[in-house]
Amino acid sequence: MNNNKQVSVFRFIKDLPNIISLLGLMSAVVAIYFAIQGNFQAAMIGVLWAVLFDWFDGIIARKMKGRTKVQGDFGAQFDSMIDIVSFGIFPAIVLLSYGNYTIWFLPGAFVIIAASAIRLTYFNVYGLIDSKTYKGFPLDNNVLILAFVFLFESFFTHSTFSILIYTLLMLLSALNLSSISTPKFGGKWVYALVAYVFVMTIVFGWLLWHQL
Numbered sequence: 001m002n003n004n005k006q007v008s009v010f011r012f013i014k015d016l017p018n019i020i021s022l023l024g025l026m027s028a029v030v031a032i033y034f035a036i037q038g039n040f041q042a043a044m045i046g047v048l049w050a051v052l053f054d055w056f057d058g059i060i061a062r063k064m065k066g067r068t069k070v071q072g073d074f075g076a077q078f079d080s081m082i083d084i085v086s087f088g089i090f091p092a093i094v095l096l097s098y099g100n101y102t103i104w105f106l107p108g109a110f111v112i113i114a115a116s117a118i119r120l121t122y123f124n125v126y127g128l129i130d131s132k133t134y135k136g137f138p139l140d141n142n143v144l145i146l147a148f149v150f151l152f153e154s155f156f157t158h159s160t161f162s163i164l165i166y167t168l169l170m171l172l173s174a175l176n177l178s179s180i181s182t183p184k185f186g187g188k189w190v191y192a193l194v195a196y197v198f199v200m201t202i203v204f205g206w207l208l209w210h211q212l
Helices: 009-013 016-037 040-063 069-098 103-126 139-150 158-176 189-211
Strands: 133-135 181-183
Touching: 009 016, 009 069, 016 040, 016 069, 040 069, 040 139, 040 189, 069 103, 069 139, 069 158, 103 133, 103 139, 103 158, 139 158, 139 189
Parallel strands: none
Antiparallel strands: 133 181
8 A cells, every 4th residue: 555645736836946947947948939930049048048947946945944855856857857848859959940850950859859868867867976076968058058159150151050050969969978077066156157148148139139
């Protein structure tokens, strides 16, 4: 007989870190919407905010007192499910959309999503090497780099840039599954992330404004 009492799903949704996670998911969905439309500047703004919310849900969860183990376990799994959308499906759609949905970009999209799923599952099983070190390259860094690269899109032809981001995303997928040791950024690094997201939002917003 199962003695574990199951509580309502909505009880978890009211948990503040999970609300922050949902804001991150909303940002990712907005980013995917614009990526499908080919509005990559707006898409990058959306996914950068998804990263920011992804960092803050964990920070808030660690600072909250009185959270149960069940709440923590649910939050960890919930965060992982959202990560596959933000850092797996989103870059795959960017690649497909930028490649005008030609079949040659389909294998790359599969590799990105598959590598993300494997990476997240591995992390869920094994966690960190230690309190400050990941095994492999964290997924959220992929989109931080991708957004930075998109600042230079105008310097290349469309076909050249499509090859560039294809190559970049394949390299990042390989790094996600590699055994390299990667430092876990936390503490004061969150201020650097906030600054990066705000600056990039302003820059991409300015680019959007000049396209109107």
